[in-house]
Amino acid sequence: MAQKFQTLPGFRDFYPADCAARNYLFGQWRAVAKGYGFVEYDAPILEPTDLYKRKSGEEISNQLFCFTDKGERDVSMRPELTPSLARMAAARQRDFKKPLKWFSIGQFFRYEKQQKGRLREFYQFNCDILGESSPAADAELVALSIDLMLELGFTAQDFAIKLSDRTAWSIFIEQEGIETEKTDAFLQVIDKLERDKAEKLDEKLAALGTSLTAVREFIDSGVAEEKCESLQQIMAELDARGMRDFVRIDLSIVRGLAYYSGPVFEVFDIGKGMRAIAGGGRYDQLVKLIGGVDLPAAGFAMGDVVVTDLIRETEAANQLLEEDVAGETLDAYVVIADEKQRKEGLQVVQRLRENGLRVNFPLTAAKVNKQFQSAEQQKADLAVIVGSDYPQITFKTLAKREECSCDISELEDMAGKLLLS
Amino acid sequence: MAQKFQTLPGFRDFYPADCAARNYLFGQWRAVAKGYGFVEYDAPILEPTDLYKRKSGEEISNQLFCFTDKGERDVSMRPELTPSLARMAAARQRDFKKPLKWFSIGQFFRYEKQQKGRLREFYQFNCDILGESSPAADAELVALSIDLMLELGFTAQDFAIKLSDRTAWSIFIEQEGIETEKTDAFLQVIDKLERDKAEKLDEKLAALGTSLTAVREFIDSGVAEEKCESLQQIMAELDARGMRDFVRIDLSIVRGLAYYSGPVFEVFDIGKGMRAIAGGGRYDQLVKLIGGVDLPAAGFAMGDVVVTDLIRETEAANQLLEEDVAGETLDAYVVIADEKQRKEGLQVVQRLRENGLRVNFPLTAAKVNKQFQSAEQQKADLAVIVGSDYPQITFKTLAKREECSCDISELEDMAGKLLLS
Numbered sequence: 001m002a003q004k005f006q007t008l009p010g011f012r013d014f015y016p017a018d019c020a021a022r023n024y025l026f027g028q029w030r031a032v033a034k035g036y037g038f039v040e041y042d043a044p045i046l047e048p049t050d051l052y053k054r055k056s057g058e059e060i061s062n063q064l065f066c067f068t069d070k071g072e073r074d075v076s077m078r079p080e081l082t083p084s085l086a087r088m089a090a091a092r093q094r095d096f097k098k099p100l101k102w103f104s105i106g107q108f109f110r111y112e113k114q115q116k117g118r119l120r121e122f123y124q125f126n127c128d129i130l131g132e133s134s135p136a137a138d139a140e141l142v143a144l145s146i147d148l149m150l151e152l153g154f155t156a157q158d159f160a161i162k163l164s165d166r167t168a169w170s171i172f173i174e175q176e177g178i179e180t181e182k183t184d185a186f187l188q189v190i191d192k193l194e195r196d197k198a199e200k201l202d203e204k205l206a207a208l209g210t211s212l213t214a215v216r217e218f219i220d221s222g223v224a225e226e227k228c229e230s231l232q233q234i235m236a237e238l239d240a241r242g243m244r245d246f247v248r249i250d251l252s253i254v255r256g257l258a259y260y261s262g263p264v265f266e267v268f269d270i271g272k273g274m275r276a277i278a279g280g281g282r283y284d285q286l287v288k289l290i291g292g293v294d295l296p297a298a299g300f301a302m303g304d305v306v307v308t309d310l311i312r313e314t315e316a317a318n319q320l321l322e323e324d325v326a327g328e329t330l331d332a333y334v335v336i337a338d339e340k341q342r343k344e345g346l347q348v349v350q351r352l353r354e355n356g357l358r359v360n361f362p363l364t365a366a367k368v369n370k371q372f373q374s375a376e377q378q379k380a381d382l383a384v385i386v387g388s389d390y391p392q393i394t395f396k397t398l399a400k401r402e403e404c405s406c407d408i409s410e411l412e413d414m415a416g417k418l419l420l421s
Numbered sequence: 422m423a424q425k426f427q428t429l430p431g432f433r434d435f436y437p438a439d440c441a442a443r444n445y446l447f448g449q450w451r452a453v454a455k456g457y458g459f460v461e462y463d464a465p466i467l468e469p470t471d472l473y474k475r476k477s478g479e480e481i482s483n484q485l486f487c488f489t490d491k492g493e494r495d496v497s498m499r500p501e502l503t504p505s506l507a508r509m510a511a512a513r514q515r516d517f518k519k520p521l522k523w524f525s526i527g528q529f530f531r532y533e534k535q536q537k538g539r540l541r542e543f544y545q546f547n548c549d550i551l552g553e554s555s556p557a558a559d560a561e562l563v564a565l566s567i568d569l570m571l572e573l574g575f576t577a578q579d580f581a582i583k584l585s586d587r588t589a590w591s592i593f594i595e596q597e598g599i600e601t602e603k604t605d606a607f608l609q610v611i612d613k614l615e616r617d618k619a620e621k622l623d624e625k626l627a628a629l630g631t632s633l634t635a636v637r638e639f640i641d642s643g644v645a646e647e648k649c650e651s652l653q654q655i656m657a658e659l660d661a662r663g664m665r666d667f668v669r670i671d672l673s674i675v676r677g678l679a680y681y682s683g684p685v686f687e688v689f690d691i692g693k694g695m696r697a698i699a700g701g702g703r704y705d706q707l708v709k710l711i712g713g714v715d716l717p718a719a720g721f722a723m724g725d726v727v728v729t730d731l732i733r734e735t736e737a738a739n740q741l742l743e744e745d746v747a748g749e750t751l752d753a754y755v756v757i758a759d760e761k762q763r764k765e766g767l768q769v770v771q772r773l774r775e776n777g778l779r780v781n782f783p784l785t786a787a788k789v790n791k792q793f794q795s796a797e798q799q800k801a802d803l804a805v806i807v808g809s810d811y812p813q814i815t816f817k818t819l820a821k822r823e824e825c826s827c828d829i830s831e832l833e834d835m836a837g838k839l840l841l842s
Contacts, residue, residue, distance in 0.1 A: 005469060005472050005475075005508045006508075008468065008494065011467060012465065014463035016462050019461045019462050019463050034749075035778070037751055037779060037799065041435055042434075042443075043434055044432040044434065045542070046432060046530070047426075047428070054426075065490065077467070077498070097798060099784060111490065137784055140784060143771075236764075237767060240764040240767035240768055241768065290426060291425070291426070328455075328460075343657075346661040347661055347662065347663075350661075350663060354568075358455050358456050359456065359457070359458060360457075360458030363550075364553070364555045378458065
């Protein structure tokens with residue numbers, strides 16, 4: 001008895017039904033990005049580990065799939081795309097007209113503790129605008145994320161955007177007299193506002209010279225919304241697109257990573273579990289840090305795991321997915337009713353395939369009713385029956401059970417007519 | 422000055438033009454496989470190293486990207502798909518009606534010496550039929566590989582199929598009195614027939630009780646073709662499909678790997694460099710070896726690197742690729758001729774995108790002629806001009822430079838009409 005092999009923990013097999021659902025999501029990601037004039041690119045799945053340390057500091061290596069390759073290089077399976085994008089954009093930025101509007105769909109790897117919505121391998125849609133410092137680029141990205149959610153079948157009852165700007169906190173920092181070099185430390189505390197206990201937060205904030213009360217008052221006051229120009233412009237642009245109602249300004253969103261430098265946002269689900277479905281923001285210094293070239297940039301990413309969970313939980317969205325997957329069927333199943341006509345059957349298969357149809361047939365002799373069962377299981381639209389009355393061919397539509405016949409010379413015409421009707 | 426990061430040797434960046442060419446190939450792979458009634462699946466990029474050792478023996482680890490993960494597991498980035506497929510098929514074979522016709526498109530990793538046509542990362546199209554022992558399945562796979570090459574724009578002048586069957590050599594083994602337990606060793610010599618020197622081959626063959634002359638005579642005699650039933654059936658089925666002329670029986674093809682158990686074939690280029698473009702064969706024992714389930718199987722794989730080289734070298738094939746890539750353009754570029762109308766411009770952008778069009782526009786103020794330049798560089802079909810005469814909108818087709826205007830209420834209708842014409 002052979003040893004049973006299993007997939008590694010946190011890794012997935014994609015059997016045909018799972019693969020079709022995955023490809024549906026890829027298709028929607030791709031279609032909406034192209035609708036916004038973005039072009040697709042990709043980067044290596046394996047990169048030098050230093051590329052990730054440069055951006056995120058040493059602590060990221062805790063969750064890297066990193067190793068030493070046979071050439072003694074310290075390498076990592078990519079945990080995210082932005083460092084590779086920064087490297088690529090910096091290396092060839094002169095070849096492209098600004099702004100670059102680039103998207104990518106690919107797989108990523110993080111050695112994390114497994115839990116719902118978190119695996120060790122996942123797909124991510126990355127969408128970035130490089131070479132444009134105006135908040136108009138941020139607005140374009142937020143709009144894209146909204147249209148993507150709508151395209152997936154979600155409504156304003158299912159999701160909303162939390163929009164913030166890291167620089168809005170400079171108003172507070174000035175008002176409270178916090179030392180500017182402590183800005184990062186301060187934002188790290190804000191990032192934990194919804195997760196840490198009040199006592200712990202207060203303690204940390206006191207050390208920085210302020211308090212939880214002052215922070216909460218600032219958030220509630222709406223001062224930032226009034227005074228922060230980037231937030232105002234983003235809201236105005238979203239208003240012009242009819243998307244104002246999807247967006248809530250929420251300064252508690254600062255997105256953990258230190259490299260964000262301006263507006264940041266999250267798409268989150270408001271119906272089911274308040275999960276973050278996508279997120280991103282402006283990172284004007286990262287391309288310089290990694291590639292030595294000044295190139296302002298903003299972007300966001302959406303993973304496949306949480307959004308697929310949400311699709312499955314949301315009736316309208318799930319129905320769109322199911323309809324798309326169900327549409328992946330055969331056009332015709334060629335029934336070889338008499339083995340003496342197998343050769344002619346193969347010719348029919350070949351002619352229909354050459355005509356662009358998706359065609360299956362029994363590889364070996366099988367009873368006619370078994371063949372019809374196969375045609376139905378594979379959701380063929382048509383059965384094309386080749387038998388002893390050849391060169392006469394009989395067609396049967398599997399939905400309405402309508403039957404008709406024609407001479408072999410009319411094969412393609414008749415199949416085309418029946419598939420259109 | 423920041424350190425310059427570079428891609429690892431043998432790994433590729435896919436800038437937009439490269440990514441479009443890659444996606445063209447993926448699209449052709451997918452379309453032809455679906456035309457043959459195959460369904461798509463995928464497996465993890467990282468698997469337990471033992472999975473690959475079980476199939477290919479210890480020596481494969483020389484070219485594995487293998488390492489110990491943070492959970493002390495010995496893991497490898499996949500060098501091929503077949504072991505994962507065997508694992509998956511064995512685990513759930515009862516859930517699927519036989520035969521399974523499955524295909525996959527994914528990335529693979531081998532730590533190899535770099536040379537033309539060989540990288541350390543590559544994409545591969547894998548196509549397998551499981552649960553069918555008849556040579557009809559092998560014929561279906563060969564036919565698919567031929568139709569794929571034709572679909573890519575190649576002709577009988579560019580490629581041919583070398584078809585063989587490992588069992589055909591049993592006629593020779595019996596005739597020469599070679600001990601049957603030495604069959605594998607014998608086939609290893611045959612596998613090197615085109616690469617090793619005559620002297621070395623003769624020496625090895627003498628040790629097995631035969632000679633190079635006897636081998637060459639057997640190949641030239643056509644005995645195998647006459648007596649090997651599987652080869653006869655495959656040829657008859659390909660003949661029925663009108664594909665006889667693409668195929669050459671060539672017993673020197675045995676495909677190195679020990680697990681092939683019957684018919685084997687290669688697609689190779691006959692015009693340029695006699696390279697193998699794709700290859701595969703029957704492996705009836707592998708699913709049992711890996712998953713403990715008896716499931717006859719046959720399949721083949723095509724990598725992206727060699728076939729893309731060949732496309733680039735072959736005018737008709739390259740033209741198909743270029744046309745496909747060039748078709749990836751914008752439908753409309755919205756020209757904001759007067760910044761006072763930016764809000765209305767954004768509304769126009771949004772309405773056209775909601776109507777399914779691919780639309781771009783200037784994120785910030787730009788001169789009108791600059792905007793037209795952008796529209797042309799991005800190969801937009803239409804310029805949609807929003808200016809001071811709003812609610813009047815002006816359209817300009819960029820190919821024929823035709824102009825017309827309409828009221829904003831007719832926006833979608835007019836855009837639709839112009840894009841169809």
